[in-house]
Amino acid sequence: MADGVKRPPKKVMQPLVIPRSAAEEQRLKLERLMRNPDKQVPISEKPKDWAPRPPPEFVRDVMGSSAGAGSGEFHVYRHLRRREYMREEFMEKQAVQQHLEDEFQKKLDNNRRVAEEKTEKRRKKRQKLKEKKLLAKKAKKELTKTAGGSDENSSSEEEVNSPEEKVDDSEEPSFVMGGQ
Numbered sequence: 001m002a003d004g005v006k007r008p009p010k011k012v013m014q015p016l017v018i019p020r021s022a023a024e025e026q027r028l029k030l031e032r033l034m035r036n037p038d039k040q041v042p043i044s045e046k047p048k049d050w051a052p053r054p055p056p057e058f059v060r061d062v063m064g065s066s067a068g069a070g071s072g073e074f075h076v077y078r079h080l081r082r083r084e085y086m087r088e089e090f091m092e093k094q095a096v097q098q099h100l101e102d103e104f105q106k107k108l109d110n111n112r113r114v115a116e117e118k119t120e121k122r123r124k125k126r127q128k129l130k131e132k133k134l135l136a137k138k139a140k141k142e143l144t145k146t147a148g149g150s151d152e153n154s155s156s157e158e159e160v161n162s163p164e165e166k167v168d169d170s171e172e173p174s175f176v177m178g179g180q
C-alpha cells in the first residue's frame with residue numbers, strides 16, 4: 001500500500017465441488033445464497049402466454065396462382081401458411097379453454113346454490129327447534145307457576161291418594177333376585 005489507496009480484500013476462491021446428488025446440489029445452492037443474506041434473490045414470474053401476431057390489415061405481395069412463380073416464393077408461402085395454422089390452433093385452444101372455464105364457473109355456481117339451499121333448510125330447522133324449545137320452556141314455566149301457587153294443595157292430595165307409594169319397596173323381590 002505504497003500509494004495510500006485502500007483496496008478491498010481479494011475474494012477467496014472457493015474450491016470446486018461437483019455435486020453427486022440432487023440434494024447436494026440444492027445444499028450448495030443454499031450455501032451460496034446464504035453467504036450474502038442481504039442480496040435479493042431473483043424469483044422469476046410466470047411467463048406470459050404466447051400470442052400470435054395478428055394478421056396484417058393490408059397484404060402487399062399477394063401470391064397469385066399464375067404460372068411462373070419463382071422457386072423462392074414457395075418458402076414465403078410455406079412460412080405464411082405455417083404462421084396462419086399456428087394462429088388458428090391458438091384460437092382453437094383459447095376457445096376450448098374458455099369453454100372449460102365457463103363450465104367450471106357454472107359448476108361452482110351450482111355448488112354454491114346447492115350449499116345455500118342446504119344451509120337455508122338447516123337454518124329453518126334450527127329456527128323451528130329453537131322455537132319449540134322456547135315454547136316448551138314457556139309451558140314449563142307456566143306449569144311451575146300454576147303448580148307453585150297451589151303446590152301445598154297438590155302435595156297433600158298426592159299423599160292422600162297414594163299412601164302405598166311412600167312405603168319403602170326395597171325389600172320386595174325383583175326379577176333379578178328371582179322373587180317368589
